[in-house]
Amino acid sequence: MAKIIGGITTSHIPAIGRAISLNIEETPYWKPFFDGYPPIRKWLGEKKPDVVVLFYNDHGLEFFLNKKPTFSIGVAPQYISADEGWGIATIPPVTGETELSWHICNTLVEDEFDITICQEMKVDHGLTVPLQLMWPGNTYGHIKVIPVCINCEQHPMPSLKRCFNLGRSIAKAIESFDKDLNVVVFGTGGLSHQLDGQRAGFINKPFDLMCMDKIVNQPEELFQYSVRDLVEQAGAQGPELNMWMGMRGVLSGKVTELHRNYHIPISNTGAGTMLLENN
Structure with missing residues (x-):
């Protein structure tokens, strides 16, 4: 049967992809951020996952404001x-x-999640930057990816609890899949940031660190924060914490934290990175 081996959180801001493209990872501005990834890369090299289930949000590329599904999943053989x-x-x-993507979709519909199933899907930095961070030199071609896109741009947005439960249902699907696969789950985005308006540049480090602490073994305590609370506490783009909660829902009740890194500011963002091993 398929096995869920762990979860990884990471920022996905497009400036990271540009830093990689320009080869400036070792400059003073970027080095504290990129220094957070070698331990995760080492773990991935040892565990050799077959599949990545990647929670991210689309930034107006595949889904614009006139058509914005709450949850969508890719079942395509390739993503550009x-x-x-x-x-x-x-x-x-x-x-x-x-194959696993369709199995997940069937399970989610049976569990009464109304999802948009995408047999074709353009992807943006929300999905590609995490892959570039984990497999330097764009060496991610051997990894099969299942994109799970959550609306974090257009209100109304799903709650942290709903995204966590989405992850639980995906876990049920993975664990009932009858092929021997090692699956790792990525929760991308965030943490606190606001890119526009009167609070542009807003970062709430204490809130970010609290969320990183709770996500390990007390994720349900974050259910108390509504989407409005997230906007107030973590900026207009703070609801990207939903992708972290989706990831955490896929993992078991107890996990082991193997690594974390937090650095600000990176492109006006509180960038949190964590490696959680599934028990």
């Missing part, structure tokens, strides 16, 4: 990173995993 206008060189396509 479309041009976002950041001056970043084209990177290789992402390999999909169709």
Whole structure:
């Protein structure tokens, strides 16, 4: 049967992809951020996952404000990173995993989640930057990826509890899949940041660190925060914590934290990185 081996959290801001493209990871501005990833890369090299279930949000590339599903999942054999206008060189396509993807979709519908199933799907930095961070040199082609996209742009947005429960249902699907696969789960985005308006540049480090503490073995305590609370406490883009909660829902009740890193500011963002091993 398929096995869930762990979860990883990471920022996915497009400036990271540009830093990689320009080869400036060792400059003073970027080095404290990129220094958080070698331990995770080492773990991935040892565990050799077959599949990544990747929670992310689309930034107006595949889904714009006129059509914004709450939850959508890709079932395509391949995903192309479309041009976002950041001056970043084209990177290789992402390999999909169709069989497990369809199994997850069937399970979610049975569990009464209304999802949008995408047999074709353009992806942006929300999905590609995490892969570039984990497999330097764009060496992610051997990994099969299942994109799980959560609406974090257009109100109304799902609650932290709903996203956590989405993860629980995905876990049920993975653990009932009758192939021997090692699956790792990525929760991307965040943490606190606001990119526009009167509070542009807002970062709430105490709130970020509290969320990182709770996500380990007390994720249910975060259910108390509504989407409005997240906007107030973590900025307009703070609801990206939903992707972390989706990831955490896929893991078992107790996990072991193997590594974490937190650095601010990176492109006006509180960037948190964690490695959680499933028990």
